Amino acid sequence: MVIEFVYAAAILMIIGAIGGLLQTRPIDKFLMLGVLGDGLISIVAIFGYLDVAMASSFMTFVSIIILMIGLIRVLEIRKMRGEIG
């Protein structure tokens, strides 16, 4: 039995989407969205567009860094105001 690579990428994307939507801690959400981005890079590479795969991997990395910076900044503001911690 041969498992095609397309179905592996599709299963990876479905698992990443459902896990990323249903987790509540932000770090778990980032990890699951990393799985989703890996599926996207895989299915772009199956189509043969390797330049788009390169740009997609770079953009996913930049986007996750920006979201993490924003998350830490919001937590610092809430801690400074005394709402949490």
Place this chain on the structure above:
Amino acid sequence: MISATETLPSISFYLGLALVLLGSLGVVFGPKTSTEPIIRMINLTVPFTGVALIFLSYNYTLALLTFLSVDPILNIIMIRAIIRLEEMGGP
């Protein structure tokens, strides 16, 4: 035997439709999205990936590349707005 490479655009198209539907429901009704706007912002990545898959099924590279490049700029602007609202103590 039908190879998977023949049905590759239709797999990409329907997977993209499923991700758009699931992700938009998750953005609107997801857990803890009403109290923390940054979790809603993280959930917005899932329908974005679905739209990128639908673009991929039409075999047009430049549109996909532009759409993927716009996502961090949108994230920068929205995160900046969320931080300013959080500093002002607004909703």
